Amino acid sequence: MSSFFNCAAYDDVDTTIRLDDHVIFLALKIKDKDSDMYLTLNPFQTRILAKYLTAALTQIDFTSLADEKHFGDLTVQIEQENLQDEDFDEEEYALAAPF
Numbered sequence: 001m002s003s004f005f006n007c008a009a010y011d012d013v014d015t016t017i018r019l020d021d022h023v024i025f026l027a028l029k030i031k032d033k034d035s036d037m038y039l040t041l042n043p044f045q046t047r048i049l050a051k052y053l054t055a056a057l058t059q060i061d062f063t064s065l066a067d068e069k070h071f072g073d074l075t076v077q078i079e080q081e082n083l084q085d086e087d088f089d090e091e092e093y094a095l096a097a098p099f
Helices: 043-057
Strands: 013-019 024-030 035-041 074-079
Touching: 035 043
Parallel strands: 013 074
Antiparallel strands: 013 024, 024 035
């Protein structure tokens, strides 16, 4: 078993989400550090993780964070075979509480 801790809250992170019929592959690459994290989950695990991340986000007052300049940025690229740009509705995946 291996464990590691990497705080990326203050760094810029490039994220790739690759969708497959049976798994969801997540790659988190921290731009200014030599640190990449990879996680592969099945659809049920991903759904549970998304549910609890969404629940956790409802506890944050995003308006109080609007002036904070010390947080890192996050970009997300979704890769899926046969996924066209017009198939991805950004409004459907908008943040629950954008700035």
